[in-house]
Amino acid sequence: MKLHDVTRAPNPRRARIFIAEKGLPMPELVQLDLAAMQHREPAYAGLNPWMGTPALELDDGTVIAESVAICRYFEEMQPAPALFGTGARERALVEMWNRRLEMGLYTNIAQTFRHTSPHMAQREVPQVPAWGEANRARALEQMVLIDRHLADGRPFICGDSFSIADITGGVSLDFARVPRIAIPPELVHLARWHAALAARPAWAA
Amino acid sequence: MKLHDVTRAPNPRRARIFIAEKGLPMPELVQLDLAAMQHREPAYAGLNPWMGTPALELDDGTVIAESVAICRYFEEMQPAPALFGTGARERALVEMWNRRLEMGLYTNIAQTFRHTSPHMAQREVPQVPAWGEANRARALEQMVLIDRHLADGRPFICGDSFSIADITGGVSLDFARVPRIAIPPELVHLARWHAALAARPAWAA
Numbered sequence: 001m002k003l004h005d006v007t008r009a010p011n012p013r014r015a016r017i018f019i020a021e022k023g024l025p026m027p028e029l030v031q032l033d034l035a036a037m038q039h040r041e042p043a044y045a046g047l048n049p050w051m052g053t054p055a056l057e058l059d060d061g062t063v064i065a066e067s068v069a070i071c072r073y074f075e076e077m078q079p080a081p082a083l084f085g086t087g088a089r090e091r092a093l094v095e096m097w098n099r100r101l102e103m104g105l106y107t108n109i110a111q112t113f114r115h116t117s118p119h120m121a122q123r124e125v126p127q128v129p130a131w132g133e134a135n136r137a138r139a140l141e142q143m144v145l146i147d148r149h150l151a152d153g154r155p156f157i158c159g160d161s162f163s164i165a166d167i168t169g170g171v172s173l174d175f176a177r178v179p180r181i182a183i184p185p186e187l188v189h190l191a192r193w194h195a196a197l198a199a200r201p202a203w204a205a
Numbered sequence: 206m207k208l209h210d211v212t213r214a215p216n217p218r219r220a221r222i223f224i225a226e227k228g229l230p231m232p233e234l235v236q237l238d239l240a241a242m243q244h245r246e247p248a249y250a251g252l253n254p255w256m257g258t259p260a261l262e263l264d265d266g267t268v269i270a271e272s273v274a275i276c277r278y279f280e281e282m283q284p285a286p287a288l289f290g291t292g293a294r295e296r297a298l299v300e301m302w303n304r305r306l307e308m309g310l311y312t313n314i315a316q317t318f319r320h321t322s323p324h325m326a327q328r329e330v331p332q333v334p335a336w337g338e339a340n341r342a343r344a345l346e347q348m349v350l351i352d353r354h355l356a357d358g359r360p361f362i363c364g365d366s367f368s369i370a371d372i373t374g375g376v377s378l379d380f381a382r383v384p385r386i387a388i389p390p391e392l393v394h395l396a397r398w399h400a401a402l403a404a405r406p407a408w409a410a
Contacts, residue, residue: 049350050305062294069301076293088281089267096274100255131336145254 003027003070004044004055006034010106010175011067012054013205017167018071020202022078027056034123068098071164083164090159097158097165105146106172108139113179132179139181143190150189155196170197208232208275209249209260211239215311215380216272217259218410222372223276225407227283232261239328273303276369288369295364302363302370310351311377313344318384337384344386348395355394360401375402 003026005012019026032038032053039051048055048065055065056073064070075084085094114124115132146169149157157165173183173194183191197203208231210217224231237243237258244256253260253270260270261278269275280289290299319329320337351374354362362370378388378399388396402408 049353050309058294062298064294064297064301066301066304069297069304072300073293073297076296088278089263089269091281092269092274092278093267095277096269096271099271099274104255126335126339128333128336128339130331131333134331134333148254 001027001059002030002057004032004053004057005029006032006053009034009053010171014067014167014171015054015070016205017171017202018083018164019074020205021083022074022081024074024078085163094158094163094165098168101165101169101172105139105142106168108135108142109172109176109179109181111135112139112181116179136181139176143183143187147187147190150193166197170194206232206264207235207262209237209258209262210234211237211258214239214258215376219272219372219376220259220275221410222376222407223288223369224279225410226288227279229279229283290368299363299368299370303373306370306374306377310344310347311373313340313347314377314381314384314386316340317344317386321384341386344381348388348392352392352395355398371402375399379403
């Protein structure tokens with residue numbers, strides 16, 4: 001089993017942290033150099049025509065692309081600890097929160113980076129700086145909503161347990177440093193949650 | 206149980222089609238008028254602070270927002286027919302395909318609509334027309350990738366069975382008519398798949 005990986009990119013990090021939180025051995029990591037556009041070369045595009053990272057290559061040749069799909073594979077192979085929730089209601093709520101954090105916070109941060117960074121000019125064509133700046137404002141709106149949800153002191157974003165939604169949120173906040181979107185100082189609940197996540201041993205994965 | 210619904214919007218349609226494909230009774234539908242901004246009024250924003258639609262309100266007061274989370278709830282409550290796949294490998298692959306179709310095709314179509322339609326000027330602030338047009342081109346790129354995947358004549362996007370990924374793809378292609386993104390005539394496999402999906406009885410839900 002091989003994990004096609006990009007050490008510093010947020011989506012591969014989500015998969016690696018998930019695997020570490022499950023207590024599973026890390027698959028063999030195969031590094032891709034995005035700056036050199038290796039993910040668009042035939043060797044990788046043949047495995048994953050959508051050319052996103054990471055991708056998990058099973059020993060039978062099956063390729064599972066998309067970080068959350070990779071996490072789902074490991075969840076099904078080893079259910080404990082449950083990181084997608086337990087029971088219908090909780091599984092649905094974890095999915096809801098993971099999507100809120102991914103399609104809200106994460107996407108806003110990533111779009112800010114992709115559309116405002118000179119480093120992305122070659123990979124994001126066309127760059128639309130006005131769209132990048134619109135997303136910077138939206139990322140801050142998302143931070144306010146999440147802070148409000150965490151204001152009762154809850155340790156995790158969904159229910160009583162750590163879940164994939166926490167991974168998505170924490171990795172997103174780590175990544176926010178790249179396009180310089182800081183957590184506003186008044187969002188103390190968000191900052192507390194982020195600090196607790198970053199202190200987890202799996203965060204080093 | 207109530208489903209907060211918008212008859213013509215694509216994400217509520219995904220949930221309704223999923224419920225119909227499961228053969229489950231439709232929950233009581235509560236219509237929201239997006240043009241009148243009802244989804245941003247306190248009555249709804251109190252239930253779902255992210256203000257997206259649809260949202261499922263359970264009898265115990267739990268609110269499950271996000272179409273895919275609602276589908277997940279019904280899948281867990283009634284596993285057959287399995288629309289999220291069976292077994293670790295297949296469940297991961299359904300998740301992968303659903304994400305490719307949602308975060309690629311669907312998002313590209315939706316962003317084209319949101320950033321180019323005068324009807325969205327009040328809800329999408331700021332509208333960034335250059336971003337809308339960039340997405341129109343990307344939607345066509347996604348159509349080419351999906352057509353290539355379907356070129357072997359397979360009836361469904363993932364494996365041998367109909368799944369939530371087909372719902373996401375079919376609803377996206379229906380929605381593409383709104384921003385006038387037509388399937389190019391040479392993409393015969395994509396058109397064949399779309400026509401077969403639109404002919405399913407559940408599609409009327």
